[in-house]
Amino acid sequence: MMRAWILPMLLVLCGSVVATALIVRGRAGEAAAVLPKFVLLAGVNSPLVFPRSIGALEAQRRSAVDGRPVVFWRSGCKYCLRLRIRLGASAGRLHWVDIWRDPDGAAVVRAANDGNETVPTVVVAGRPHVNPDPAWVREQLSPLA
Known part of the structure; x- marks a missing residue:
């Protein structure tokens, strides 16, 4: 922390x-x-600046229930900040996991990125997407409206 x-x-x-x-x-x-x-x-x-972070296991459980993407991030990351700002109010509809606070989250990111902790990594329907375009992430929320 x-x-x-x-x-x-x-x-x-x-x-x-x-x-x-x-x-x-x-x-x-x-x-x-x-x-x-x-x-x-x-x-x-x-x-x-970011919505309240939860643990990776809880985020994955919630995502399985409600279908919302999980965003793995860390503070100080300019790409995470860009994603957060460009998502605007819709950022609160995602499940956010701070990999510096949650070792399980860091492990998920490393598994998805060949051992690197590259963030933001957004998991949608079980598939990781590294540093996706914020507009694309917003589109993933559209069916959930």
């Missing part, structure tokens, strides 16, 4: 250091502009 927060914490720390240096140099206005940018960047790269 801690691994998912390393990048956001580093961004806040770096932003704080930069802002402090600017304040020491008498440029408080610039510091007030820089720090929120680092905090925003940290927020976007944090697990908070």
